[in-house]
Amino acid sequence: MRRPVSLYGLTFSLPLLIWQLLFFVFPLVFLVALSFWTVRNFRLEAGFDTVNWVTMFGRPVFWQAYGTTLAMAAAAAALTSALAFPCAYAIAFKLSPKAQRWAVFLMVIPFFTSYLVRVYSWQVFLSDAGIINVMLGWLGLGPFGLLNTIGATMVGYMTLSFPLVVLLQLFSLVFIDRTLIEAAHNMRCGRLRTVFAVVIPSARVGLVIAALFSFILCFGDFVSPIYLGGGDPTTLSILITDTTKSGQQWPRAAVIALTMIATLMVAAFLAVRFAYKGRTK
Amino acid sequence: MNEQNELNRNPLIEAGLKLYVILAYLFVFAPILASFVFSFNSDRFPSIPLGHFSTEWYRAVASDPLVWEGLRNTLGIGLAVGVLSTVLGFGAAYTDYRYKFLGKQVYLALALLPPTIPVVIMGLAMLAYLSRIDLSGNALSVIIAHVVICAPFAMAVIRLRLSQMDPSLESAAWNLGASEWATMRHVIIPFTRPAILGALFITMAVSFDEFAIAWFVSGLNETLPVKVLGFLQGQVSPRINAIGTFVFVTSMTLVILAQLLLSGRGPATDKE
Numbered sequence: 001m002r003r004p005v006s007l008y009g010l011t012f013s014l015p016l017l018i019w020q021l022l023f024f025v026f027p028l029v030f031l032v033a034l035s036f037w038t039v040r041n042f043r044l045e046a047g048f049d050t051v052n053w054v055t056m057f058g059r060p061v062f063w064q065a066y067g068t069t070l071a072m073a074a075a076a077a078a079l080t081s082a083l084a085f086p087c088a089y090a091i092a093f094k095l096s097p098k099a100q101r102w103a104v105f106l107m108v109i110p111f112f113t114s115y116l117v118r119v120y121s122w123q124v125f126l127s128d129a130g131i132i133n134v135m136l137g138w139l140g141l142g143p144f145g146l147l148n149t150i151g152a153t154m155v156g157y158m159t160l161s162f163p164l165v166v167l168l169q170l171f172s173l174v175f176i177d178r179t180l181i182e183a184a185h186n187m188r189c190g191r192l193r194t195v196f197a198v199v200i201p202s203a204r205v206g207l208v209i210a211a212l213f214s215f216i217l218c219f220g221d222f223v224s225p226i227y228l229g230g231g232d233p234t235t236l237s238i239l240i241t242d243t244t245k246s247g248q249q250w251p252r253a254a255v256i257a258l259t260m261i262a263t264l265m266v267a268a269f270l271a272v273r274f275a276y277k278g279r280t281k
Numbered sequence: 282m283n284e285q286n287e288l289n290r291n292p293l294i295e296a297g298l299k300l301y302v303i304l305a306y307l308f309v310f311a312p313i314l315a316s317f318v319f320s321f322n323s324d325r326f327p328s329i330p331l332g333h334f335s336t337e338w339y340r341a342v343a344s345d346p347l348v349w350e351g352l353r354n355t356l357g358i359g360l361a362v363g364v365l366s367t368v369l370g371f372g373a374a375y376t377d378y379r380y381k382f383l384g385k386q387v388y389l390a391l392a393l394l395p396p397t398i399p400v401v402i403m404g405l406a407m408l409a410y411l412s413r414i415d416l417s418g419n420a421l422s423v424i425i426a427h428v429v430i431c432a433p434f435a436m437a438v439i440r441l442r443l444s445q446m447d448p449s450l451e452s453a454a455w456n457l458g459a460s461e462w463a464t465m466r467h468v469i470i471p472f473t474r475p476a477i478l479g480a481l482f483i484t485m486a487v488s489f490d491e492f493a494i495a496w497f498v499s500g501l502n503e504t505l506p507v508k509v510l511g512f513l514q515g516q517v518s519p520r521i522n523a524i525g526t527f528v529f530v531t532s533m534t535l536v537i538l539a540q541l542l543l544s545g546r547g548p549a550t551d552k553e
């Protein structure tokens with residue numbers, strides 16, 4: 001279907017290209033330039049000065065936040081993947097097609113509810129006089145300080161990424177060749193061993209991509225660490241919002257943002273390589 | 282075979298897994314349901330046992346002129362974002378469907394990548410860039426930023442529909458003497474209409490709920506989700522639940538409309 005460039009074709013192709021160049025690529029490229037600009041008397045001055053990079057990279061609090069963010073996002077991705085897998089597995093292999101369709105439909109709903117409202121709801125559950133502590137009180141336990149902990153941040157991260165991870169895992173599981181699993185059973189391969197030796201390797205690409213998306217979402221989220229984690233320990237996303245909103249130090253915020261993008265690119269590269277390892281035959 | 286199946290199906294494990302699925306859905310829906318319940322609850326600091334039934338928070342929200350302004354902004358922006366994203370997304374989907382060209386991978390990356398960039402980074406980049414070209418701090422800047430992240434969703438939905446179309450349909454129309462434009466108008470657009478409307482509703486719903494980028498670039502023209510963020514930062518109150526329930530009902534209406542269109546109740550989809 002190769003045809004010369006025509007007015008007709010360009011009418012459909014160009015608008016999106018122009019829009020994404022103007023408002024997606026250029027802003028990100030501008031971020032690179034901005035990171036070398038300086039702020040004097042609350043005004044941005046164009047230039048080429050590495051002072052922002054030197055300042056930010058020289059601050060222990062930056063590296064602390066970097067380590068925290070990386071560790072928490074990785075932990076959240078691992079935890080979400082591990083907890084989502086039995087759910088996706090059960091939906092894929094144990095439910096009727098009709099129940100499956102309902103399960104998918106219900107898992108899509110959270111994408112269209114406000115994440116902020118859900119986070120606020122978790123505050124209601126987790127606060128000192130909140131639902132969970134009241135219930136524990138009935139059993140004579142607590143109250144426990146559940147809010148403003150790393151655990152609460154994890155709950156928020158899972159609120160953000162659990163539905164997506166379940167859906168992505170599910171889509172990779174339903175495409176597994178069922179005869180492989182039957183073959184394993186016929187050869188007296190145990191139930192758990194079948195899961196780990198047949199199902200997970202067959203669905204590896206999807207599972208890794210799901211974990212990667214969870215990592216990306218949690219790495220960039222500032223709502224859960226602030227409103228469930230209490231802002232302590234600080235994450236890079238909190239650092240960006242603080243630096244941009246109150247400090248007016250956009251160039252320094254740009255340094256943080258670029259460091260995050262670089263980290264995410266490395267993570268995505270490693271994940272994709274791991275996902276397809278040994279597959280390119 | 283029968284024996285194998287029995288071996289394969291341990292009722293205990295089966296029941297355990299199903300219970301686990303229910304628990305997982307409970308985790309996902311607990312905050313959504315709680316927000317709905319507490320939006321009708323009288324207590325200032327929501328918890329259990331519940332107070333009495335009350336529409337106090339809805340009234341508080343409805344009497345707040347700032348909320349109305351936020352709603353107007355949200356609806357106006359959502360509509361503009363929906364239309365623009367769907368137009369751009371349609372073009373990209375059709376381009377991917379029909380043409381092969383050098384750099385197509387790059388084109389598709391541009392068309393699909395934006396939603397994977399963390400919103401704080403997009404927000405900062407947009408704020409810095411748009412204020413540089415004097416476009417920041419108004420509704421237009423939110424529209425621009427939202428179209429960037431919504432167009433990929435529109436493209437995906439429409440591309441999916443195009444892949445269900447018989448490729449020879451287009452050439453058949455050409456052979457019968459229809460111009461490319463006429464074919465577009467009388468063959469391709471009618472065929473993809475359910476997906477076009479679906480994309481419109483889904484992108485509007487995405488725009489309705491987006492708060493982070495809007496928070497960065499909106500300036501004084503705050504949308505409703507940005508208002509909610511403001512409530513979270515300042516006086517936390519069950520008003521959030523009232524707004525949340527309202528936004529949820531609006532978004533779900535859009536999504537269910539989209540779902541109905543996409544699942545093929547329309548006349549154009551009988552073919553499958």
